[in-house]
Amino acid sequence: MTTALALYSGGLDSTLACRVIMEQNIRVVAVKFVTPFFGADLLKDPEKYQQTVHRKYGIEVILRDLTEPYLRMLARPAHGYGKNFNPCVDCKIMLMGEAKRMLAELGADFLISGEVLGQRPMSQRRDTLRVIERDSGCADLLLRPLCARNLPPTKPEREGLVDRGKMYDFKGRSRTPQMKLAEYFGISDYESPGGGCVLTDPNLAQRIRDHYVAAAAEEKAVQADDILLLLSGRIFQLPGGSILALGRTEAGNQRVLSRRRPGDWLLNLRDDPGPLAVLRPPANLWAAGYPAPGQAPDQPAAADLAADLQRAAALVLRYAGKAVRQRGRAAVEVSRDEGESHAIEAAPARDEEFIPWRR
Ligand code: SF4
Structure with a gap:
């Protein structure tokens, strides 16, 4: 059976991406990456989280802890920080690279994510999406079901594993298309877009940044x-x-x-x-x-x-x-x-x- 591995944040877009692919009778396994900055509390009771996601959205999800490499990356992200202390481009490269390594482990054929072209300022511009694919080694393997029809066909589409005609061409910052699709799938209870990452919170991000500066001054690892x-x-x-x-x-x-x-x-x-x-x-x-x-x-x-x-x-x-x-x-x-x-x-x-x- 064709299997897709989804990069899952718990937000509406990645939930919809999973459901769009599941509609094509493709098995989807979602991976939720956690670090101290997002999802850390879920590690206290992974089973409860898995059951909740399955009950609410019908999605099979696993948790993967990336704390150690993430802490190291945050000290010096190659592509810099966003508005706060959020290293969004390097974060996505790391998450996608790790997901790619998991393909063999899970017997999955390709990757999916809920990104929508032009939705977020830095990390979802067309040129940035390319950089993320290239640097994570995921070019051609990563399918974005919500905006796939705005992008060149990927390998799983060319090989006929996925029907391009049954995916979407969402673009830009409007949330209306996602809301309509959520209604179609009967999804009403979801996290707010972009929520959950403390590195985008100005106060908390400053606190973390100060700690990294102090660590560098002390020549210590965070x-x-x-x-x-x-x-x-x-x-x-x-x-x-x-x-x-x-x-x-x-x-x-x-x-x-x-x-x-x-x-x-x-x-x-x-x-x-x-x-x-x-x-x-x-x-x-x-x-x-x-x-x-x-x-x-x-x-x-x-x-x-x-x-x-x-x-x-x-x-x-x-x-x-x-x-x-x-x-x-x-x-x-x-x-x-x-x-x-x-x-x-x-x-x-x-x-x-x-x-x-x-x-
Ligand atoms: S908002 Fe946080 S979790 Fe999302 S890409 Fe940026 S750094 Fe990563």
Whole structure:
């Protein structure tokens, strides 16, 4: 049976691309690539994601984690960045190159994607599409069912595996043709176009960019754990060099907690509900500071760390409920790894003091 491998984002366009090809009685296996910047949470429960996509759209999907090569590429993308810290052209080259390598593994004949000519400023111009195909080694193997009739016939079309007449000629930024096609397939519940990649979010992208700049200055490799911490909750870079992540909600607290690793400090209010925070000292950042199991990491000068913990406690109180803030000084529980814990007395941080630390 002819099989197509789809580059699947979860958005409407890639969903439609899969369905257009499935309409031709071609088996479609969709691959959703994940990195800390898009889709990372799906790795917590891949089966649930697979079942949801299948139930909603009838699509068979697999997840593939590209974290390590992606982190390296983001340091220096050959084609540069878009408006924020988004390396869209190199990102697509990497994803397509990886999909091409998966063809043999999955016994698939060709690739499909949901791109539409001229839809996004940089990565979907005709000349850029060519560069992406060339650099990923996918020229002639990649079919774009939503705009195929605006492009020269690809190998699977010439070989008769796919009927070109049953594909589309969408072009430009209008979403109307996609909406109509979604209606035809009975698809009403889908992610917003372009959503889900934090590298296009101005604030988060700046946070990541700053971290890459700091890594280059330190001559360190960026670590996935650090990126995941930086993308969870309110983030502060404290004067002693520590990074503090503070939950915004109960779910946010759990997310921050899940990012904790050995050597990090956990802060929470002892007697009141409020934000939970994880403080990562500078020696616990980057690869070099990562402690071996059961071994405490090197710590920065004790005075710096103590001052950062004091600041972190003040921030936990600043973001606690009104009743706690009005009470003034309170105790914050501070703990690290097993059994190491104490309380810090602090007053809520003043705005003018902590605003420069916000990231
Ligand atoms: S928006 Fe993000 S996921 Fe999409 S191509 Fe650009 S960098 Fe890649």
